[in-house]
Amino acid sequence: MTDRNISTDSPEKRAAGVAAAGLVSSGMVVGLGTGSTVAYTIKELGRRVKEEGLDILGVVTSYQSEMLAIDAGIRLTTLSQNPELDIAIDGADQIDSGLRAIKGGGAAHTREKIVSMSAKRFVVVADESKTSTQLGKPVPVEVLPFAKELTVNKIRGLGGEPELRSAVKKDGPVITDNGNFILDVDFGVIRDPEALALQISAIPGVVEHGIFCNVDELYTGNKDGSVKIVSSQK
Numbered sequence: 001m002t003d004r005n006i007s008t009d010s011p012e013k014r015a016a017g018v019a020a021a022g023l024v025s026s027g028m029v030v031g032l033g034t035g036s037t038v039a040y041t042i043k044e045l046g047r048r049v050k051e052e053g054l055d056i057l058g059v060v061t062s063y064q065s066e067m068l069a070i071d072a073g074i075r076l077t078t079l080s081q082n083p084e085l086d087i088a089i090d091g092a093d094q095i096d097s098g099l100r101a102i103k104g105g106g107a108a109h110t111r112e113k114i115v116s117m118s119a120k121r122f123v124v125v126a127d128e129s130k131t132s133t134q135l136g137k138p139v140p141v142e143v144l145p146f147a148k149e150l151t152v153n154k155i156r157g158l159g160g161e162p163e164l165r166s167a168v169k170k171d172g173p174v175i176t177d178n179g180n181f182i183l184d185v186d187f188g189v190i191r192d193p194e195a196l197a198l199q200i201s202a203i204p205g206v207v208e209h210g211i212f213c214n215v216d217e218l219y220t221g222n223k224d225g226s227v228k229i230v231s232s233q234k
């Protein structure tokens with residue numbers, strides 16, 4: 001389990017998050033992801049708004065990124081007002097050598113996917129621990145509470161072992177920002193992420209899963225402050 005605390009300092013996450021903020025310039029509409037790595041991007045964008053007069057609009061992906069962006073002084077807009085974003089920047093829980101990612105460790109992947117798919121360019125920021133040759137972490141799947149039993153059975157039919165995500169400081173399940181449940185599904189090593197993504201999406205009651213096949217660039221931060229940039233071959 002990675003540290004999700006946005007107050008704990010991490011040089012690797014900071015290096016990646018701050019470097020990716022450098023892709024943003026005045027006039028852009030920017031998708032602001034969720035989590036402890038992109039929190040550095042949001043804070044850096046806020047610093048540039050205050051100190052350099054950077055003029056941007058942000059579209060948030062969760063209550064967490066909304067609160068951070070407001071604290072940072074970033075003006076916000078909505079997808080209804082700005083359906084096409086110039087760039088979206090976000091973290092990941094795992095990312096493979098083909099830039100396929102698993103997201104949703106913070107249960108925000110549904111809005112994150114909508115925002116990333118609305119952007120001309122989708123950049124993931126991560127520390128080295130997130131990179132892997134193949135995906136194999138549990139896949140978060142947001143499901144309608146009404147459909148829990150059906151989705152659990154159908155996911156088992158795909159070879160996955162689902163576990164209802166429990167809340168830490170509340171009795172019972174995690175309730176997402178959209179009012180739904182999260183199933184964390186262990187599929188073992190995922191040999192064909194694109195195919196699995198389509199199969200999960202086809203289950204009635206699934207709102208969205210955490211497999212992302214639309215990453216354009218990956219910024220990986222290292223402890224020495226250096227950042228490795230990899231672009232998709234698409």
Ligand SMILES: O=C[C@H](O)[C@H](O)[C@H](O)COP(=O)(O)O
Nearest residue numbers: 035036037091104105106108
């Ligand atoms: O739901 C949460 C998101 O997908 C996060 O972007 C992901 O879990 C990575 O978070 P962190 O940067 O804190 O590891």
